[in-house]
Amino acid sequence: MKEQLGTSSLISVLTTVRRCVDQIVAAWHRFWFDPLDPLMLGIIRLLTGWMLFYNLLTWSLRLETFFGRNGVQPLETVKRLYESRYVFSFWLWIDDQYLWPVHIGCIVVAALFCMGAATRVTSILAFLITISYSQRVPVANFGFDQILGMMCLYLALSPCGAAISADSLIRKWWHRRKGLTQGVAPVRFASARMASRLIQLHLCAIYFWSGFSKLKGTTWWTGEAMWNVVANQEYQTLDLTWMAWTPWLPFLIAHVTIAWEAFFIVLVWNRRLRPFVLAMGTMMHFGIGAFLGMWTFGLIMTFAYLSFADPEIWRTRFAQMHARFTRRVLAASIAVKAEPKEPVHGIVITTGDPQPASLPISAVPALTAELQLSRKHVSSVQIAASMCSVLVIAIDVHHRSSLREHFRAHAFDCRAVDCGDRAMHLLHRQQYSAIVVHGSGYFQTDLLGLVSDVLDYGNVPVLVLLAGGQNSIASHFSQMPVVECRLLPASLREIRNSVESLLARCGNPVTE
Amino acid sequence: MVVGLRKMLCKAGYAVLSLWLAFHVFAVFISPAAMPPASPLLEDGYRFALPYNEALFLNHGYHYFAPDPGASTLIAWEIPRDGDAPAVGRFPDVSIHPRLLYHRYFMLAENVWAFDDETQQDMLKAYARHFAGHFGADRISLSRISHEPSSILRLQAGGKLDDPETFQKDLLGDFDFSADPDEPDSTVARNF
Known part of the structure; x- marks a missing residue:
């Protein structure tokens, strides 16, 4: 009996331990490898590449002075310094006569890296270039070089060329040319998550030690340290000596700086506090740039903050901004073209204003003609699409977000929901021009029910995307006049074309 | 057989990558930790990670304006x-x-x-x-x-x-x- 009890308790302990280990492993995997949209890394690459490019251009002004064999950092001395150390710098093997060709080559690589061209190669080269320049002139280094090296290292490990890059533009163009379908959802990478985490943790290490090292000194405790920084004439770019008459201010800044730096490592992981923590850091680094003249250092640190931003949210924001911008540009171009050159007598629209707005008779056909003309010049879909609202119902978040972004990118007013209930809620409040139902994840009967429910809200055209195994219910939908089916897989463009043709069929043409 | 081998290699690769990440984070944190004054333990840890940190240009103290900004x-x-x-x-x-x-x-x-x-x-x-x-x-x-x-x-x-x-x-x-x-x-x- 006792043995049985002992065995069962041992099994339960082992089960608990196993469960804990599994949870830890799963948490580790989620933390490091949960696939992530590389959008923010693309932006970080663009900004870091620009900084590297600027750094190299600045070196061009004194290339021989710093990198020449007999410059202010003599080659032999630097080589001796690195004896029996694992330091890499290609500059240690380059003779004076090749200084400029190699330097120009590096500038070209930095420019390509910044633009995101051949990023797999140029990102690694950018890292090697960064550390080679820094290690060749060890005395001339400062914080900027350390952070630039860190950023280039992690970007070299990441798919930073998958977004906001020449590579991605070329890939899109190639796909279009070959008529290949693009994935429904933006591609996510485990390596993007890993690189973002490395940048985040490295930032934590930097601030943690920067804060704690300050605690070794006395002036950070007495508050004088910040005054000593702003009163350092060699750093100063703006006169802050007025602070001598408000001494509490530099003292306060000193205390806040230490508290912020030391606790960054904890506070930044809290989602609610993160915006405040990063906003404070941005202010601090912009202050370093404005008052101490270290804009390069200040900026590169804030670029690293982008690793904390959620790419999904920003992708949606960018798509919305793009759609809004497109609509405005189109509206403006139509308005400019429709504007009459000479005012003539015409229809008077009474607005209640002292001066009534008048729309000339000649402008009415002119406006119609211009609209027709504009539709020929600009994509006809874009003009009418801005007036079309599409509701997407998709269980899978990737399908949902990609369809929404695609429609918005093509100037449709698009909302996306994950279930029928939410869709009904929206349909109750607003009328939509068309509804797209992504069938994957639905049982056939549920899908039929959902479409029927949707149709109860009016004769809204519905496009049903049928996943594999759902073909058999296509015949049911064929009996419904405003419902069209499309079998998956289908590209986003094909889906959009189906919606447009469905709208045209239902008397709400998107095209001419 | 091939699938099994592939699965095993994937697991081994995952384990190696995880170990590298753990070591990398350790190396990043230990380098500034060993700035004097530091315990022999921290110094030993620093020496252990030094070749790696030097090779990747990560051998930094991050002691900005510390311990005391002076002349x-x-x-x-x-x-x-x-x-x-x-x-x-x-x-x-x-x-x-x-x-x-x-x-x-x-x-x-x-x-x-x-x-x-x-x-x-x-x-x-x-x-x-x-x-x-x-x-x-x-x-x-x-x-x-x-x-x-x-x-x-x-x-x-x-x-x-x-x-x-x-x-x-x-x-x-x-x-x-x-x-x-x-x-x-x-x-x-x-x-x-």
């Missing part, structure tokens, strides 16, 4: 000229633009003291040769200038940041390159 260092040079006043100058010089380049010169004056004596001497000799070469001179003397920041009380009493008392000048040495085989190269170090 800044400048280097002054003086070139004697026959029958004329000596040519004098110092760096960093605020006339250097862009600001990033100014900071490079500033670091030349600030950081050189963190290196061993031999490297310091070589670097100072290189500075001397560079400025002497710029003026086509054989002899030059260098001085180290410490510029203490003026205190709040001094400012309140009417003082300024560049009061002469806040500067302390120490002669570093006279350099004579007339018999030096490493005479300044005419193509190098000319454009200060």
Whole structure:
């Protein structure tokens, strides 16, 4: 009996331990490898590449002075310094006569890296270039070089060329040319998550030690340290000596700086506090740039903050901004073209204003003609699409977000929901021009029910995307006049074309 | 069989990658931790990660303006000229633009003291040769200038940041390159 009890308790302990280990492993995997949209890394690459490019251009002004064999950092001395150390710098093997060709080559690589061209190669080269320049002139280094090296290292490990890059533009163009379908959802990478985490943790290490090292000194405790920084004439770019008459201010800044730096490592992981923590850091680094003249250092640190931003949210924001911008540009171009050159007598629209707005008779056909003309010049879909609202119902978040972004990118007013209930809620409040139902994840009967429910809200055209195994219910939908089916897989463009043709069929043409 | 092998390799790769990530984070954190004063344990950890940190240029302390921001260092040079006043100058010089380049010169004056004596001497000799070469001179003397920041009380009493008392000048040495085989190269170090 006792043995049985002992065995069962041992099994339960082992089960608990196993469960804990599994949870830890799963948490580790989620933390490091949960696939992530590389959008923010693309932006970080663009900004870091620009900084590297600027750094190299600045070196061009004194290339021989710093990198020449007999410059202010003599080659032999630097080589001796690195004896029996694992330091890499290609500059240690380059003779004076090749200084400029190699330097120009590096500038070209930095420019390509910044633009995101051949990023797999140029990102690694950018890292090697960064550390080679820094290690060749060890005395001339400062914080900027350390952070630039860190950023280039992690970007070299990441798919930073998958977004906001020449590579991605070329890939899109190639796909279009070959008529290949693009994935429904933006591609996510485990390596993007890993690189973002490395940048985040490295930032934590930097601030943690920067804060704690300050605690070794006395002036950070007495508050004088910040005054000593702003009163350092060699750093100063703006006169802050007025602070001598408000001494509490530099003292306060000193205390806040230490508290912020030391606790960054904890506070930044809290989602609610993160915006405040990063906003404070941005202010601090912009202050370093404005008052101490270290804009390069200040900026590169804030670029690293982008690793904390959620790419999904920003992708949606960018798509919305793009759609809004497109609509405005189109509206403006139509308005400019429709504007009459000479005012003539015409229809008077009474607005209640002292001066009534008048729309000339000649402008009415002119406006119609211009609209027709504009539709020929600009994509006809874009003009009418801005007036079309599409509701997407998709269980899978990737399908949902990609369809929404695609429609918005093509100037449709698009909302996306994950279930029928939410869709009904929206349909109750607003009328939509068309509804797209992504069938994957639905049982056939549920899908039929959902479409029927949707149709109860009016004769809204519905496009049903049928996943594999759902073909058999296509015949049911064929009996419904405003419902069209499309079998998956289908590209986003094909889906959009189906919606447009469905709208045209239902008397709400998107095209001419 | 092939699928099983592939699965095993994937697992092994995942384990290696995870171990590397753990080590990398350790290396990033240990490097600044071993800045003096540090325990022998931290120093041992630092030495363990040193080759890795050096290879990836991660061997940094991140002790910005720490432990106490103090005097800044400048280097002054003086070139004697026959029958004329000596040519004098110092760096960093605020006339250097862009600001990033100014900071490079500033670091030349600030950081050189963190290196061993031999490297310091070589670097100072290189500075001397560079400025002497710029003026086509054989002899030059260098001085180290410490510029203490003026205190709040001094400012309140009417003082300024560049009061002469806040500067302390120490002669570093006279350099004579007339018999030096490493005479300044005419193509190098000319454009200060």
